[in-house]
Amino acid sequence: MINQNFKILVCDDDESLCYLLKEQLFEKGIPVSTVLDGKQAIELIKKKNYDLVLLDLKMKYVSGEEVLAFIKDYNPSLRVIVITGQSEVGKAIECMRMGAFDYKVKPYDFEDLYLTIQRALEHKNLVLQNELLTQKVKKSYSNKIIGESQNLKKLMLLAEKSAASDSNILIEGETGTGKELLAEFIHQNSSRKNKPFVVINCASLPDSLIESELFGYEKGAFTDAKSAKQGLVEIADGGTLFLDEIGEMSLSIQPKILRFLENGDYRRVGGINNLSSNVRVIGATNKNLIHDAEKKLFRKDLLFRLNVITLTIPPLRERVEDIELLADYFLKKKSPIRSPKELSIGALEKLKSYNFPGNVRELDHIIERAIIFSEGNIIEEEFLFLPSIRFYDEQKIFIPKSTISESEVQTLEEIEKKYIEKVLELNNWERTKTALQLGISQKTLYNKIKQLNLKPQESEYSKN
Secondary structure (H helix, E strand, O other), rough: OOOOOOEEEOOOEOOHHHHHHHHHHHHOOOOEEEOOOOOHHHHHHHHOOOEEEEEEOOOOOHHHHHHHHHHHOHHHHEEEEEOOOHHHHHHHHHHHHOOOOOEEEEOOOOHHHHHHHHHHHHHHHHHHHHHHHHHHOOOOOOOOOOOOOOHEEEHHHHHHHHOOOOOOOOEEOOOOOOOHHHHHHHHOOOOOOOOOOEEEEOOOOHHHHHHHHHHHHOOOOOOOOOEEOOOOHHOOOOOOOEOOOOHOOOOOOOHHHHHHHHHHHHOOEEEOOOOOOOEEEEEOOOHHHHHHHOOOOOOHHHHHOOOEEEHHOOOOOHHHHHHHHHHHHHHHHHHOOOOOEEEHHHHHHHHHHHOOHHHHHHHHHHHHHHHOOOOEEEEHHEEEEOOOOEEEEEOOEOOOOOOOOHHHHHHHHHHHHHHHHHHHHHHOOOOOHHHHHHHHHHHHHHHHHHHHHOOHHHHHHOOO
């Protein structure tokens, strides 16, 4: 049975055949659009995201071969089934070499054609799922949300209820708390679970690339655009688009995101046609976007459009009872199968008393490091190599372990500046390593260096 969310276009200059096909497919519960010539087909494909085209070859103005060539250049994932007369079989076979999925000769048997349509759509889904699965396999982070704390249980209950709706969601949480995992949980528990879950990290791409990645581009839109490319909103049609670190998105691109959130409309870079895509958007941030909006660093209208539902992931220090479960999971995942390692009682207590500024991701790295350097099957506390500084990352408030007196109180900016400067100096101003240790993106670190007016000392230049 074909999902009713699939969109099919019939392109044939035989009006009676178009009408018949539309009626036959409608009886199967499939909505169909029809056009009578190739020119109309191209214009419609530019405006809507179709899954499959039933294409006649012999038409006035623009031939079926020309339409197929356009499709393969404009939207390679769009499946095409050629329907042609007996005399055009040779051309139909050539069309398959050009990328058509299959061909049928008139007069066709509808049930046979319907089975071919099913196979074409299943093939498209398999290819897309394979691409998405390949991306997931490349991820180093687990796709499980582990914990039994009350904080986490309340969050998961809210997430499950949110998944049942189709509203946009904003996920707040410190770096390393698992915002992408929660977004994927929501997708998998929603009515969109059989459609793509597509991720873009707004902090890892420059502004010039974010727009083309999200919305795609037309051939010739810029120097290296030798062919048209689908954007992620087009690939995610019917599914979920996850905008990670949305707080890092510049003010120049935010209006285009707002327009898309309002009505699902967008344009490819270099394009003039309005396209539309039906996706649910989940944004994630480790920033206080309300605070940023007040300082005009983030658009208020975009924030209000995005945070219809807001879910906040508690930091690991607020769910201490989950540390043992998570540590045990990472130990089993990363230890050699034949000689699994365990934490000593002292090591476990030390972990429970640690503040985890990097949250679950930091615990993952601590366990991995301890497995590498410890001897024997028991990991003692000295092999945890925990930093001597504890800090609370949500508002970038860094707190030494010792109690501070009133005379020692400093502004948050002063404390932040000193700490970041210290870590930079420790790493000889190597920014990639520093950003990793601080649990922030390189873009965020670069902005902090500018904002806090940090500069390497003369001796640092000599070290490089």
